[in-house]
Amino acid sequence: MTEHKIINGFSKFDRTQKIQWLIEQFHLDAETQAFLDSFQLTNQQWQAVIADLSENQLSNFHLPFSVAPNFLVDGQTQVFPLVTEESSVVAALAKAAGFWAKRGGFKSEIIGTQKKGQLHFSWNGQPQKLRKAFPEIKQKLLKEAEPLTQNMEKRGGGIRAIELKELPEILPNYYQLDVAFETCDAMGANFINSCLEQFGRSMKDWADTAPELLPEEQGLEVIMAILSNYVPDSRVRVWVECPVEELADEREEAYAFAEKFVRAVRIAREDVSRAVTHNKGIFNGIDALAMATGNDFRAIEAGAHAYAAQQGQYRGLTEAWIDQGKFWFQLEIPLAVGVVGGVTSLHPLAKLSMQILGNPSAKELMAYLAVAGLASNWSAVRALVTTGIQQGHMKMHLSNILNSFQVSDEQKESARLYFQDREVSFAEVKKFLEKHV
Numbered sequence: 001m002t003e004h005k006i007i008n009g010f011s012k013f014d015r016t017q018k019i020q021w022l023i024e025q026f027h028l029d030a031e032t033q034a035f036l037d038s039f040q041l042t043n044q045q046w047q048a049v050i051a052d053l054s055e056n057q058l059s060n061f062h063l064p065f066s067v068a069p070n071f072l073v074d075g076q077t078q079v080f081p082l083v084t085e086e087s088s089v090v091a092a093l094a095k096a097a098g099f100w101a102k103r104g105g106f107k108s109e110i111i112g113t114q115k116k117g118q119l120h121f122s123w124n125g126q127p128q129k130l131r132k133a134f135p136e137i138k139q140k141l142l143k144e145a146e147p148l149t150q151n152m153e154k155r156g157g158g159i160r161a162i163e164l165k166e167l168p169e170i171l172p173n174y175y176q177l178d179v180a181f182e183t184c185d186a187m188g189a190n191f192i193n194s195c196l197e198q199f200g201r202s203m204k205d206w207a208d209t210a211p212e213l214l215p216e217e218q219g220l221e222v223i224m225a226i227l228s229n230y231v232p233d234s235r236v237r238v239w240v241e242c243p244v245e246e247l248a249d250e251r252e253e254a255y256a257f258a259e260k261f262v263r264a265v266r267i268a269r270e271d272v273s274r275a276v277t278h279n280k281g282i283f284n285g286i287d288a289l290a291m292a293t294g295n296d297f298r299a300i301e302a303g304a305h306a307y308a309a310q311q312g313q314y315r316g317l318t319e320a321w322i323d324q325g326k327f328w329f330q331l332e333i334p335l336a337v338g339v340v341g342g343v344t345s346l347h348p349l350a351k352l353s354m355q356i357l358g359n360p361s362a363k364e365l366m367a368y369l370a371v372a373g374l375a376s377n378w379s380a381v382r383a384l385v386t387t388g389i390q391q392g393h394m395k396m397h398l399s400n401i402l403n404s405f406q407v408s409d410e411q412k413e414s415a416r417l418y419f420q421d422r423e424v425s426f427a428e429v430k431k432f433l434e435k436h437v
């Protein structure tokens, strides 16, 4: 391992100084500066926007910006913009979209859009005094947060409920304000956090000045004020359905496939090891669309994984069943996403993604994200219960393997032809290239 010195004030260096420091510390090639420069955008305006998204920026880390056409969602055709580093994800989404567009497409239902945040605090007083005063405190909280909430209220959002929770079983003198928010077209993190921090100030003020409190009960410690990424009340359900016969050319084959698919989904509901991989396949689609639209995929993942474990066992998030000759496949998932704010309208490609999606509302984007999750899960499970995952995945992965060797376009093309009907593996590609180069 390379030993390097602890450095103070690194953040104050300019970009060139940071790169020079890195080159010295890791004995990197002198060309590293030029290498990093080559990934910077030539458009200065866009480069400045990208650089400012994060800190200590040295260069840009590129991922493909792709699209999958033919998504029919609630009767409207959509093209999904996607950003992913994994081969076969986009192909899987495109294949699922085309398949279901011929069978009625994807349907969606928004179950709720409420988000939550918490003020965590300690107060050393008689709980019944706080309980008794709480209706009045609530009015104070709402009034003092008014400068923050008035614009959101004009949009139809704001604070929906404030609940006081006494939780001595977690910590002595520990309380929470559990707050429900409506944040309209924003994911809402900043709005929620600002309201909660104001609530913290208002609660402290109450504890410092309430006449009913004894001197030893005065004062209150705010532990933290933050939104929760667990958003079960901001939830969407999406599904596909069709007569079982339409799943394959032959009736018998269609039933055999549908039943096997249902069994595979059932295994993911019941078995944790399988559930995690199954849900990873769902997030192949969701994360790719979330990234393309500049949404916070860590927030989405954290919330949905917690939801997958809400019954005390981590489960697969999709369900499939056959009922009276019809095949059903659905995903119900919590999502807190935005079409304004954050990076959504800042990143030039996220802006383009929104345009491609027809500038959706946050509710529409919730549906699209869930559709992307259901679609990627459909293709993955379909491949698993039929050909196996390697056939399609490795077919798409062939380019990556070829790119890891120094081969010409001509050699790549002949490799593609050769492997069209052969199993792809790193060893086989290497063998082919050794023979044909």
Ligand SMILES: CC(C)(COP(=O)([O-])OP(=O)([O-])OC[C@H]1O[C@@H](n2cnc3c(N)ncnc32)[C@H](O)[C@@H]1OP(=O)([O-])[O-])[C@@H](O)C(=O)NCCC(=O)NCCSC(=O)C[C@@](C)(O)CC(=O)[O-]
Pocket: 086, 087, 088, 089, 090, 091, 092, 093, 094, 095, 096, 098, 277, 278, 279, 280, 281, 282, 284, 376, 379, 380, 381, 383, 384, 389, 391, 392, 393, 396
């Ligand atoms: C990979 C396919 C789609 C091939 O499937 P195929 O039948 O060989 O594809 P095809 O060449 O016959 O083309 C059919 C359609 O697929 C799409 N398609 C096909 N190729 C491309 C391409 N190059 N670029 C863009 N789109 C493509 C496209 O829509 C195309 O229609 P067209 O555009 O020609 O009208 C299929 O085998 C598949 O869906 N496999 C599943 C792939 C997958 O899920 N990959 C994710 C990585 S594995 C993983 O992370 C998750 C997992 C599997 O562990 C989760 C789990 O366990 O549940």
Ligand SMILES: NC(=O)C1=CN([C@@H]2O[C@H](COP(=O)(O)OP(=O)(O)OC[C@H]3O[C@@H](n4cnc5c(N)ncnc54)[C@H](O)[C@@H]3O)[C@@H](O)[C@H]2O)C=CC1
Pocket: 151, 155, 183, 184, 185, 186, 187, 188, 189, 190, 191, 192, 227, 229, 296, 299, 338, 340, 341, 342, 343
């Ligand atoms: N735990 C978490 O998930 C945390 C996430 N974040 C980050 O916060 C960002 C998202 O926060 P936001 O508050 O959504 O972004 P934001 O603060 O950039 O934009 C939202 C604001 O836009 C305004 N707005 C304009 N038109 C609106 C409309 N039609 N509907 C709603 N609001 C409208 C409102 O003032 C609203 O508060 C993401 O980048 C996320 O990564 C930040 C802290 C914690």
